[in-house]
Amino acid sequence: MHTPTETPSPMNWLTLLEHEARALLAELDAHPEARRLFDGSIDRDRYVHYLIQTYHYARWSTPLMAEAGRRMKRQSPNSWLGELMQQKADEERGHERWLLSDLRQLGWSAERVERQMPNPATTAYVAWNRFTSRCGRPEAFLGTAYVLEYLSVSRASQSVERMLAADTIPNIRKAVTFLRAHGPTDEGHVAELTSLLGSLEEPEARDALLLSARTTRVLYLGLFA
Template sequence: MGEAAGDLSPRGVVADLRNELDRLVAGLDQEPAIKAFKDGSADKALYVDFLVQTRHYVALTAPCLEAAGRRLKELGEHPELAELFFQKADEEAGHDILVDDDLRALGLDPEATLAAHPPGEWITAYNSWITAATNGRHPAAFLGSAYILEGLAVERAGKVAKALVATSSIPKIADAVTFLDLHAEADIGHVDDLERILAGLEDATECDAIVMTAAATRGAYLGMLDEVARTRSTAH
């Protein structure tokens, strides 16, 4: 799902994560699905596929945050981080419903749409990775995924939402970008908070697990976009 991290030092973990985020943003801008969202050529089916795959991984965010917090407590490690995970689990709870709202705005029944479109290979792989990581020896690995996804929201979610509204001919698209819009605004402070937390971690093995999870998240997200675009191209 992504390359293993290279030689890491605890002080370098933030720089390594920034590099992973930069690589994801650069790759994202080359993805056919994202280009279609920006230039107005995306049809409703492509956007729905994107929303559905997004919904399938976002639904795991709060449960994984809670699991990571519990696991840290079991290990007797990072009590403040454990409490932060519990707090963020509360903040993230219900964010999957934002995707449901976008699907409804497009005239679809969320439950039926999700049932008809199960997780693809990349989101299935990501969900397995992040579940194992948060229940493993280094549950702080979830910070790598959080950094990548929240950083991506800050860098591109708002821009993609604006482009969709400005260029797309998809009916009622202006009412169907709730998830992208709200995450673009909400995650700005989250990235700064994560960097402060990450800078205080001192275990090199733990830092390695965090960066590996970030790389896995980057690979899965780009793979998901490839999969969505490929599914649409073969459907026509």
């Protein structure tokens, strides 16, 4: 006899969301290239590669999140999350300029950065979030945001401290603006997201967030390729 699947309770579904973020941390810790960033042993070329790929997705954060927020306010039963999405879009505004500043300190002009093609994982990440923001479930971008902010809280400050201690990259002290800004700031963002998402009751919206969190986890590893 078929037994209907029970809808996860708010606590259970948030546990699943946190699991995706924790799984990404474990996978990155096991990835040789990512581990070099976290332990401070990364060299200049690898760090430049990481910053360039991050720039190519971060530049889209504000416009896509703002677009998702507008759609949610117009047509989603969870329109109250639209305000949160637009707030987060404002929080992300200008972060790509921090990346360009860091890269300039490492000898890369903005024009040279723009000429670099994003790798397949970065391209797929942007395409996925463009799809969910424009014609998919706009709530999904909050799953992406949760995973990336969880990662920042857990690893950004550590990476900065260890790169500065190693001091193997010329001018590194002036090239950690992006990472330095994300550690302590995102801690409050994760707590806020967790609190607000606990009120999300629609199963389809929860599924969209979980799928986007999982997609982000899979694609983020590719930034280091």
